[in-house]
Amino acid sequence: xxxxxxxxxxxxxxxxxxxxxxxxxxxxxxxxxxxxxxxxxxxxxxxxxxxxxxxxxxxxxxxxxxxxxxxxxxxxxxxxxxxxxxxxxxxxxxxxxxxxxxxxxxxxxxxxxxxxxxxxxxxxxxxxxxxxxxxxxxxxxxxxxxxxxxxxxxxxxxxxxxxxxxxxxxxxxxxxxxxxxxxxxxxxxxxxxxxxxxxxxxxxxxxxxxxxxxxxxxxxxxxxxxxxxxxxxxxxxxxxxxxxxxxxxxxxxxxxxxxxxxxxxxxxxxxxxxxxxxxxxxxxxxxxxxxxxxxxxxxxxxxxxxxxxxxxxxxxxx
Numbered sequence: 001x002x003x004x005x006x007x008x009x010x011x012x013x014x015x016x017x018x019x020x021x022x023x024x025x026x027x028x029x030x031x032x033x034x035x036x037x038x039x040x041x042x043x044x045x046x047x048x049x050x051x052x053x054x055x056x057x058x059x060x061x062x063x064x065x066x067x068x069x070x071x072x073x074x075x076x077x078x079x080x081x082x083x084x085x086x087x088x089x090x091x092x093x094x095x096x097x098x099x100x101x102x103x104x105x106x107x108x109x110x111x112x113x114x115x116x117x118x119x120x121x122x123x124x125x126x127x128x129x130x131x132x133x134x135x136x137x138x139x140x141x142x143x144x145x146x147x148x149x150x151x152x153x154x155x156x157x158x159x160x161x162x163x164x165x166x167x168x169x170x171x172x173x174x175x176x177x178x179x180x181x182x183x184x185x186x187x188x189x190x191x192x193x194x195x196x197x198x199x200x201x202x203x204x205x206x207x208x209x210x211x212x213x214x215x216x217x218x219x220x221x222x223x224x225x226x227x228x229x230x231x232x233x234x235x236x237x238x239x240x241x242x243x244x245x246x247x248x249x250x251x252x253x254x255x256x257x258x259x260x261x262x263x264x265x266x267x268x269x270x271x272x273x274x275x276x277x278x279x280x281x282x283x284x285x286x287x288x289x290x291x292x293x294x295x296x297x298x299x300x301x302x303x304x305x306x307x308x309x310x311x312x313x314x315x316x317x318x
Contacts, residue, residue: 008258016255017267020248026276028103029245030089030236032283033098034302037233041225044088045217048210050238051245058203064195072182072195075188076204084209090178097171101279101287105273105295106175107135112301129304136301141292181318202249273299 008016034043061067066074095103112134192201255267276295279285287295 005290008254010258011121012257012292013088014257014267016251018167018253020251020268021270022274023243023251023255024250025107025276026278027240028095028107028271029275029283031092031240032279034091034233034236037229038237039220039224040089040222041091041213041216043237044092045213045221046237047088047241048084048206048213050241051206052203052210054246055199055203055206055241058199059207061200062197063219065200066195075192076196076201077186077208079185079192079201080205080208081212082181082188082278084205085176085212087181087185088209088213094171094178097167098175099168099279099285101273101276101291101295102168103141103279105183105276105291106151106172107179107275109140109176109298109301110179110182110271112137114186117183117187118190118264122190124187133301133304136297136304140294140298140301143290143297154275165229182233190195190248200247200257202245206245249262283313 031043038046056271091103112130116128116134189201196204276287
């Protein structure tokens with residue numbers, strides 16, 4: 001194979017995994033100012049275009065990799081349709097309607113949803129602890145729904161209040177739709193990685209995402225005033241595209257070379273933590289007491305779902 005087979009040290013692998021999930025949470029939160037500067041379909045189309053330019057050399061089939069079967073090609077398309085196309089639409093529209101903190105709490109349920117989908121579609125055995133994790137994720141989202149910050153008292157119009165409430169609720173539902181898409185992406189990916197290299201999977205699904213977004217992207221770009229976008233937004237777009245399509249995938253796959261998958265899953269706690277921290281420290285959002293409780297409960301679910309269990313015999317190091 002043309003790529004290196006050397007393993008990173010265990011501490012370095014942990015750093016790669018942590019940085020990968022921190023970047024995911026960061027770009028989820030930072031997509032909020034991007035959707036204020038760019039139309040969502042145009043933003044998603046340019047994200048796939050920039051990512052595709054960065055990964056064009058990953059499209060070539062490596063030496064020794066088998067030719068894709070029609071079934072594998074169908075899975076590649078489904079992976080992109082759910083994990084790229086629908087995920088981007090749900091996440092970008094959802095984050096534009098709710099807060100980055102709320103999005104982070106909801107996305108904390110990703111590992112539990114992945115576990116449920118693995119049980120349903122891959123027939124994996126799910127233990128009591130994982131079911132408890134699912135319950136924690138549901139409870140965290142329920143507490144989040146009760147933690148809705150009060151609207152200003154000087155807004156006497158009930159219609160306006162109801163509209164704001166319903167808009168935030170729709171935003172939270174769309175973010176949860178993105179969670180379902182991300183979980184489906186992970187489950188389908190388990191099948192694909194047995195036949196195709198992670199780099200080529202990333203490049204192929206990004207290419208399909210670009211194709212799917214092109215009709216709406218071109219339509220909006222035709223009349224959009226690109227000169228109205230500030231330089232800071234363009235720089236943020238480049239970071240968003242590279243982080244979402246290139247860096248996080250490489251970091252995660254490299255870390256997995258030296259760390260068991262179950263232990264690596266623990267690092268997904270950094271996704272909602274990073275999204276919330278960026279929301280509070282960079283975007284100026286507040287974190288209420290009830291949101292903090294919801295956040296803690298959701299993170300407890302992540303820990304329950306991802307911490308490795310006790311094994312009777314030690315597994316030899318790879």
